[in-house]
Amino acid sequence: MTRTSDTPGAQAVADGAAVSPEPVVLDTLDKRLLDIIQTAFPLVPRPYAELGRLLDISEEEAFERVRALRRRKIIRRLGANFQSAKLGFVSTLCAAKVPEDRMAAFVAAVNACPGVTHNYLREHSYNIWFTCIGPSREDVQATLDGITSRTGVPILNLPATRMFKIRVDFRMSSPEQD
Secondary structure, three states: OEEEOOOOOEEEEOOOOOOOOOOOOOOHHHHHHHHHHHHHOOOOOOHHHHHHHHHOOOHHHHHHHHHHHHHOOOOOOOOOOOOHHHHOOEEEEEEEOOOHHHHHHHHHHHHOOOOEEEEEEEOOOOOEEEEEEEOOHHHHHHHHHHHHHHHOOOOEEEEOOOOOOOOOOOOOOOHHHO
8 A cells, every 4th residue: 555755764555566676677777767867858749759769669669668667567657747836726735634544535535636746654743744736725624524524534734835855867878878
């Protein structure tokens, strides 16, 4: 039910089995592919053809490599990231004290909400932390009220008043591999 993250004391809460503690082995081509797609996925009609061109492989091989990386859970998500505030949305940080016997139901209720972008299990009395984004504070509160109504777990709502974003790109290949 949990997936380990890189933050000490935190686990990203997801449905499904835990990620294996085995080390991840990637070949040079997979590393170069990951370098490209995490920062500059081609926004063209045939993105895998463009990836293939950049990596000197076929469109089919580019697609199959991405598919294999997703199956191995090395790529957990492939999609656009939007700056919600620039689109007029609001966000809030949420915390909840979830008893172990209600954890699965609470996690399922939170993860079912399309506005939830992160959901972490922490070693603290407030053991679940997540972010929720919506078109208005009222919509976000309605989402949180719905989760509480379904699970019986109250949620601490900590609306964002100022955003601090740090962009992180994880370079997988070494410069001599480019």
